[in-house]
Structure formats: structure tokens, C-alpha cells
Amino acid sequence: MFRPILQKFSEKSPVTVMVQGLLERILNAKKIDAWFENVGEVQYTRKILFSSLVSMMLQVVCKVKKNVYSAYLNSHIDASRQAVYDKLKNIELKTTREMVVYVANEAKYIIQEIKGSYAPLLPGLTTQFIDGNCIESSEHRIQELRQTKAGALPGKSLVVFEPEFGLVTDLFPCEDGHAQERSLLKTVLETVKEKDAWVADRNFCTLEWMFGLHQKGAYFILRQHGNTPYKPLSEKEFVGETETGKVYEQTVLLTYEKQEIQIRRIVIKLHKPTRNGDKELGLFSNLERDKAGGVRVAEIYRKRWTIEIAFQKIESYLHSEINSLGYPKAALFGFAMALVAFNLYAVVMSAIQAAHPDKNIQDEISDYYVADEISSAYHGMMLIVEDEEWSVFTSCSLSELGQALLKMAGNIQLKRFKKNKRGPKNPSPPKEKYKGQPHVSTARLIS
Numbered sequence: 548m549f550r551p552i553l554q555k556f557s558e559k560s561p562v563t564v565m566v567q568g569l570l571e572r573i574l575n576a577k578k579i580d581a582w583f584e585n586v587g588e589v590q591y592t593r594k595i596l597f598s599s600l601v602s603m604m605l606q607v608v609c610k611v612k613k614n615v616y617s618a619y620l621n622s623h624i625d626a627s628r629q630a631v632y633d634k635l636k637n638i639e640l641k642t643t644r645e646m647v648v649y650v651a652n653e654a655k656y657i658i659q660e661i662k663g664s665y666a667p668l669l670p671g672l673t674t675q676f677i678d679g680n681c682i683e684s685s686e687h688r689i690q691e692l693r694q695t696k697a698g699a700l701p702g703k704s705l706v707v708f709e710p711e712f713g714l715v716t717d718l719f720p721c722e723d724g725h726a727q728e729r730s731l732l733k734t735v736l737e738t739v740k741e742k743d744a745w746v747a748d749r750n751f752c753t754l755e756w757m758f759g760l761h762q763k764g765a766y767f768i769l770r771q772h773g774n775t776p777y778k779p780l781s782e783k784e785f786v787g788e789t790e791t792g793k794v795y796e797q798t799v800l801l802t803y804e805k806q807e808i809q810i811r812r813i814v815i816k817l818h819k820p821t822r823n824g825d826k827e828l829g830l831f832s833n834l835e836r837d838k839a840g841g842v843r844v845a846e847i848y849r850k851r852w853t854i855e856i857a858f859q860k861i862e863s864y865l866h867s868e869i870n871s872l873g874y875p876k877a878a879l880f881g882f883a884m885a886l887v888a889f890n891l892y893a894v895v896m897s898a899i900q901a902a903h904p905d906k907n908i909q910d911e912i913s914d915y916y917v918a919d920e921i922s923s924a925y926h927g928m929m930l931i932v933e934d935e936e937w938s939v940f941t942s943c944s945l946s947e948l949g950q951a952l953l954k955m956a957g958n959i960q961l962k963r964f965k966k967n968k969r970g971p972k973n974p975s976p977p978k979e980k981y982k983g984q985p986h987v988s989t990a991r992l993i994s
Contacts, residue, residue: 553936560924561955562895562917567928568955569891571940572948573653574601586645594626595634601646603631604884608866610922615871636874640720643876643883647718647890653945654890658712660949663897667711668847669839672744672766675716676708676854677735677751679728682882685873692873700724701878705731706886708854713893715857715886722875732756739763744834746851749773752831754803761808761833768848771812771829777801783814787842791849792817792828796841799831808833813841861889864918892918894952902956916964 549557557564576598583597603618605611612618619631658664668674684698692699703726707717717738719731728750736756739745741764752772760767783795795814800807813830820826832844839847861867867885872878896917900908940948981987 549939550936553932556924556928556932557955558958560920560928561958562899563921563924563928565895565898565952565955566891566921567925567937568940568948568951569657569894570605571937572943572945573650573891574598574605574887575941576602582649583642586642587639588641589637589639595624595630597642599624600631600634600638600880601884604635604881605888607869608881608885608888609925610866611925615869632877635872635877635880638876638880640722640876640879643720643880644718647715647883647886650887650890651714651716654714654894655709655712655716656945657894657949657952658714658897660946661898661901661953663894663901664712665710668850669744669766669834672742672838673740674710674744674746674847676710676851677745677747678706678708678851678854678858679750680704680706680858680882681724682878683868683870685878686870687873688871689873699873701873702875702882703728703731704879704882705735706854706858707735708857710850710853713857713897714890718883718886720879720883722879724875729753729756732759736760736763739765741765744768746848748851754801757801757810757831757833758803758806758808766832766834766838768830768832768834768844770848771831775831777812777831779812780809786840789815789842789845789849791815791819791845794841794845801831811836811841811844813844815845857889860914861885864892864914865889895956898949898952898956899959899961902953902959903961906961911966912961912964913966920964 553564576596579598579601580596587597599622603615603622603624606618606621607613607615612621615632615635616628619628624631681703682701685692685701687693687695687699701722701724703721703724705719705728706715707719708714709716719734721731732751732753732755736759739760743760743765744767745760745765746768747770749770749772752769752775754775757767757769778800780798780800783797785793786796787794792815795816797812797814798809799812800809810831810833813832815828815830817826817828821828830844830848832839834844865885865888867882869878869881872881896908896912896914899912900906940951943951
């Protein structure tokens with residue numbers, strides 16, 4: 548399939564070759580530059596190709612290079628550093644969003660081809676988890692921030708996650724770091740399709756959002772916000788129990804702008820209070836009972852934490868928030884490229900699961916060890932393997948790519964990436980000995 552050197556890498560470090568193969572097929576320079584010509588509205592290409600920015604930022608978010616300047620020095624961009632930064636700070640939000648959507652669609656197709664998706668939470672419906680992400684404060688490098696003591700927030704966004712594929716499928720970026728998540732929901736509503744099922748926390752529990760989803764033929768499971776008005780139409784009835792608590796259900800009436808809908812209110816009386824001290828958790832849903840009973844609705848909402856886990860992985864294994872990028876558009880583009888890298892990584896993990904169906908990859912394989920393998924082997928591989936050798940991926944179809952990924956995934960030695968599961972920590976005894984002394988000898992204490 549490959550020439551000797553690339554073949555050796557595919558045998559010794561298949562996950563690294565899988566990632567580069569995805570990059571060569573989905574994000575190759577010619578394809579991305581042609582894509583940019585169709586998507587970009589204001590920005591244009593002169594000396595700096597959009598594909599060069601994508602390649603440079605991927606090296607940063609994947610921790611191949613420590614910062615943007617280091618990636619710039621190792622790129623083939625024939626323009627000044629300032630020109631590159633000017634290009635980054637003016638990338639349109641539409642381009643940033645469409646980049647995530649484009650890669651997600653390609654990734655979803657491959658996962659479907661290799662039969663690597665998970666069982667749907669609601670058969671016949673497209674379950675979508677949505678949550679907000681605020682990029683942490685940036686360094687005060689740009690002129691407008693140099694006399695500011697407070698942390699400067701370069702942007703906020705809403706992220707859509709599809710648990711069936713383990714992919715981030717959409718992004719709604721906003722340059723105002725202080726904007727409320729609710730203020731972006733009108734834009735999200737424009738993308739809603741019939742038979743979507745949206746799951747979100749109480750920040751998204753607004754009458755406008757719920758009525759908007761209902762009118763579009765979509766469904767929702769939203770944690771009840773304390774300020775959301777409703778009228779009970781029935782008493783709470785016990786319907787079952789989950790791991791977290793007893794589940795009750797009632798019918799309620801919502802009213803908004805002279806419109807009314809009857810929906811279900813699911814109440815979970817928790818065995819243990821939340822970290823905020825809540826002993827009871829309410830959910831609003833317009834799902835019919837034959838699609839999901841009260842216990843099932845509660846279980847699906849509990850799985851909403853998978854988007855939080857995705858955020859944790861992006862933060863832990865990728866350089867998703869580049870503090871040196873103070874301009875909002877640049878910071879948001881950096882975050883979007885981290886989501887792109889996360890989606891490519893998700894395809895790799897799906898291929899590993901499909902190639903080893905008798906294993907539970909999510910429980911047994913460490914994301915950290917896989918990410919470490921990629922970051923440690925990638926630079927050396929790209930130095931040794933000639934550019935033309937990657938053409939086998941550039942010219943293949945997505946179906947052929949999927950089969951190649953499956954073949955390489957079958958060669959992976961899973962024990963190299965096995966999770967080291969730790970038991971519960973023993974409670975630490977009080978540290979009273981030698982209190983007030985600056986240091987002690989470890990050898991003397993042991994003896």
C-alpha cells in the first residue's frame with residue numbers, strides 16, 4: 548500500500564499515519580484553498596494562502612509547535628510575521644464556523660462508512676448536545692489591552708456535539724466575550740431541522756428557544772431554569788428510578804406570545820445533592836412518551852456530560868486557547884482549529900473501535916497516551932517521509948480512506964495505550980509531624 552518508509556511508520560505508529568492521512572485527504576492545500584474561495588466573502592488570497600494558515604494553526608493546537616511564531620518560522624509562507632497576524636485577526640466568523648462544519652461532515656461520512664458510530668440515544672432522531680464555551684483571557688499584547696488590568700476575554704461560542712458520532716458538528720462564534728449564551732440562540736435556531744433532539748442545561752431554558760424548536764418539529768430536553776414560568780396540569784407521578792435518584796413526571800403548560808404548548812416536566816429527586824446543593828432537578832421536554840419515558844429522558848440528560856468530557860479532552864490534549872492571540876477573530880479561529888483536530892482524532896478512535904469490536908475502546912484506551920504518541924512521532928515522520936508519498940491519501944475517496952484507516956487500526960497494539968485505572972485514594976492522615984521545620988530527610992523517615 549505504501550512505500551517502505553511510510554509502510555514502516557504505518558506499522559510502528561499507525562495512529563500518527565492515520566491522522567496525517569486524514570489531514571492529507573480532508574485538509575489538503577488545493578482542496579482547502581478552493582473551499583475558501585467559495586466560503587470567504589471579504590478576505591482574499593494574495594501571498595498568504597488560507598491552507599497555509601490552517602496548516603500552521605493545526606501545528607499549534609496539536610502541540611507540534613509551541614506557539615504561532617514557531618509554526619510560522621517552520622512554514623513555507625512567503626510573507627512577514629505581521630502579515631500573518633493581520634490575516635489571522637481578520638478571518639471571518641462565517642469562515643471559522645464553516646471550517647468546523649465542513650470537517651465534521653467529512654468525518655461523519657467516514658465514520659458511517661467504517662460503521663464506527665455509537666447506538667443512537669433516540670432512534671429516528673438526531674440528538675444534539677449544545678453548550679457554551681468562553682475562551683480564557685488572553686495576554687495583553689495588543690494596544691487596546693496594555694493599560695487594562697482585568698482579564699481580556701477574546702470571544703465566546705456555542706458548540707454543538709453529536710454523541711452518536713462523537714463529533715463537534717457545529718460552532719456559533721461570537722467576538723463579544725461577555726455576551727450571554729442565550730443571545731446566540733436565534734442564530735442556532737436557523738439551523739434546526741425537523742426531528743432534531745436538543746439537550747442542554749438551564750442557561751438554554753428560554754420560552755423563545757423552546758417554542759422555536761417545537762414549531763420547527765424538533766424536540767428538546769432542557770434543564771428547568773428557576774425563572775421559567777409554567778402551569779402544572781397534573782400532579783407529579785412516580786415513573787421509576789435512575790442511578791442518581793427517583794424520577795417523577797407531570798404535564799405542564801407553557802405560554803409565550805399568546806401561544807401555548809403542553810409539555811412534560813420530569814423531576815429527579817437526587818440521592819445526593821449537586822455541588823450547588825440542589826436536591827431536586829427538573830427537566831422540560833416535548834418528547835412524546837412513546838419516544839422516551841421519564842426515566843429515559845433523565846438518562847439522556849445525564850449523558851449531556853459527554854460534551855463536557857469533550858471540552859476536557861480538547862483542553863487537556865490540545866492547545867485550544869492560544870493566549871497570545873488577543874484579537875477575537877484570531878482567538879476564535881484558533882479554537883475552531885482545535886475542534887477540527889478533535890474531530891479528526893474522533894475518526895481515529897472510531898476506526899480503532901471498529902477494528903477491535905470485542906473491546907470497549909472508550910473504557911480501555913487512554914486518550915492521553917494516544918495523543919502523546921501522535922505528538923511525539925509526528926514531527927520525525929514528517930521530516931523523513933517525502934511529500935509525494937502522501938499522495939496515496941490525497942487521491943483516494945473517503946470510502947477508500949475509511950478502509951485504509953480500518954486496516955491500520957487493526958495493526959495497533961492496544962496494550963501500549965491501555966488506561967491505568969486507579970482505585971479510590973486512601974484518606975491522607977493529618978500532616979502534623981515536624982510542623983514548622985523547613986525540611987526533613989526522606990531516607991531517615993523511611994528507616
